[in-house]
Amino acid sequence: MINLTAYLKRINVLIADPDDKIRLLVKDVLLQAGFTNVTLANCGEVALEHIRTTDTDLLITDWRMSPVNGIQLIDYLRKDSSSPNPYIPIIMLTGKAELKDVAHARDSGVTEFLVKPFTAKALYERLVMVIENPRSFIISTDYKGPNRRRRTDIPPNGEDRRINPPLNDES
Amino acid sequence: MNEFTPSAKLIKPPNKIKQKLSSAVNVRDLLNPETVNKAQKAIDERKDSFLIWADEDIEALTEHLSALKKDTITKELLEKIVKCGEHLRDRGGTFGYELISLIAKSLVNYCLTIHQPDPKHTVVIEKHIDGLKTILHERIEGNGGVMGTELIKGLQQLTAKYSQ
Numbered sequence: 001m002i003n004l005t006a007y008l009k010r011i012n013v014l015i016a017d018p019d020d021k022i023r024l025l026v027k028d029v030l031l032q033a034g035f036t037n038v039t040l041a042n043c044g045e046v047a048l049e050h051i052r053t054t055d056t057d058l059l060i061t062d063w064r065m066s067p068v069n070g071i072q073l074i075d076y077l078r079k080d081s082s083s084p085n086p087y088i089p090i091i092m093l094t095g096k097a098e099l100k101d102v103a104h105a106r107d108s109g110v111t112e113f114l115v116k117p118f119t120a121k122a123l124y125e126r127l128v129m130v131i132e133n134p135r136s137f138i139i140s141t142d143y144k145g146p147n148r149r150r151r152t153d154i155p156p157n158g159e160d161r162r163i164n165p166p167l168n169d170e171s
Numbered sequence: 172m173n174e175f176t177p178s179a180k181l182i183k184p185p186n187k188i189k190q191k192l193s194s195a196v197n198v199r200d201l202l203n204p205e206t207v208n209k210a211q212k213a214i215d216e217r218k219d220s221f222l223i224w225a226d227e228d229i230e231a232l233t234e235h236l237s238a239l240k241k242d243t244i245t246k247e248l249l250e251k252i253v254k255c256g257e258h259l260r261d262r263g264g265t266f267g268y269e270l271i272s273l274i275a276k277s278l279v280n281y282c283l284t285i286h287q288p289d290p291k292h293t294v295v296i297e298k299h300i301d302g303l304k305t306i307l308h309e310r311i312e313g314n315g316g317v318m319g320t321e322l323i324k325g326l327q328q329l330t331a332k333y334s335q
């Protein structure tokens with residue numbers, strides 16, 4: 001049996017959150033799974049500097065940060081020509097949970113969205129989604145980020161399509 | 172042009188994380204009940220710490236409320252209230268105190284609608300802080316059952332009445 005923990009040590013995760021308690025809590029949840037390379041940032045500016053200078057594989061970020069907030073950070077990472085890692089998977093972990101907030105985050109290019117308060121299971125589910133079900137990227141003049149329509153990632157041959165059982169022939 | 176127009180490009184970026192893991196690794200193992208429970212236990216073990224943090228935030232809110240009663244509402248004061256409210260909203264439910272999160276969310280959302288000073292806002296903020304104090308004092312976990320529902324309903328009516 002493959003020991004997942006041994007391999008997760010290879011992954012570099014960055015957590016950007018202004019709340020020191022939540023930062024440490026998220027780190028602890030990741031450590032429990034076997035991640036060991038987890039870096040903490042208290043704002044978007046620090047997070048960006050870290051991504052510029054290290055091989056970061058995954059970003060977990062809050063929205064409300066200052067001076068650079070989570071959305072500005074994602075905008076830069078996804079769209080700026082000098083972005084060090086435009087395809088980095090991003091999980092937004094935030095207390096901003098109104099529908100308009102989710103849509104805004106999605107349109108900025110987040111990969112997964114998780115609302116605070118959160119559970120360990122919900123965070124792990126997002127990690128699994130990011131790693132096992134990566135979405136294709138759209139590059140257009142007004143959007144660059146993960147495909148916002150997950151269903152269009154269905155293989156073209158339709159092998160993952162649900163097959164309805166045949167209707168009963170009552171004739 | 173949007174992502175569904177023919178001129179938009181669809182690409183498959185390399186899955187860097189998957190490349191770093193062995194192909195034999197099944198990341199779905201993260202969702203094994205044993206793994207999830209271990210991580211959730213790590214969260215739950217900090218419940219006592221949460222109560223201390225919540226107490227600090229509610230104490231700070233009480234001080235901000237006193238300042239509100241003495242002076243007019245300022246942007247700086249509102250920001251301080253929102254910050255405490257966000258701590259309680261984001262942390263409460265994570266540690267099993269969903270009702271704290273719900274009331275704090277209502278407080279934050281209300282404060283974000285305030286654009287003009289008005290004494291009525293102090294009343295609404297005070298009612299939220301009173302609710303938070305009660306829940307913390309009584310250690311009411313979860314959504315508070317019938318009492319919690321009534322409390323949230325009352326706050327919703329109050330905020331609807333006074334929202335600008």
